Amino acid sequence: MGPVLGVGGFLEAPARSLQGNPRPTSPGRAGPVRSSVAAPDCCGGLGNLDFRKADLCIMTRLLGYVDLSEPHFVAAVLAIVFNPLFWNVVARWEHKTRKLSKAFGSPRLACYTLGGAILLLNVLRSHCFTQAMLSQPRMQSLDNPAAYHVGLALLGVGGVFVLSSFLALGFTGTFLGDYFGILKEARVTMFPFSVLDNPMYWGSTAIYLGWAIVHASPTGLLLTAVVALIYMVAIVYEEPFTAEIYQQKASQACKRS
16 A cells, blocks of 8 residues: 555665764664665565565564654554544443433434544544654655655545545444444445445545655654554454444344334
């Protein structure tokens, strides 16, 4: 997904500190360097490429640009992990107890409140993501007009998927209304669900990826990978539970008939 990040592309610029100077290296450890001599291919050459090794090489070089202990990076990771955990725990608790619906007087008002909280948390997550990118070095190989326009395209595609998904589902459908007993009559199959499962999640991931590329940020690329991983975990837990909710609805309808 996104622009081609060549196996050797990460050697183009030395890792830099926040002030733009090369990061010091400990004795015996050499940081990324420029060289007129072609660097050896760590993955054995294109003719004999092991993609698992290639992915490892790319990730290793990407990590050379990122300070994992930097406070903004840590805050971004925590926000990325916390958000799906929060809405899944709260929504399942509501489905089991109906306490939010009782507290707010109606399932819809409770769902709107949870949806508002999720939106605010997503704004915070995006802020932390951006601050983490700005606090760490840019990658020279991504700092060019072609990559910038690819980033803009990803932002546009991601925005289309997120907005069209919201319009297809509505507010309660987007923000876990089925956990509050606000169920749809049938599964939504219109665009973007006709071309992609979970378009809200993958559209959001594309937005973060595009934002990272626009900023030529290896930190943003790494955080986007965390976003994608967390969404995949969320899907594994959410989809069976949602299917069970609608199965219960169908069983109850059969009993009434």
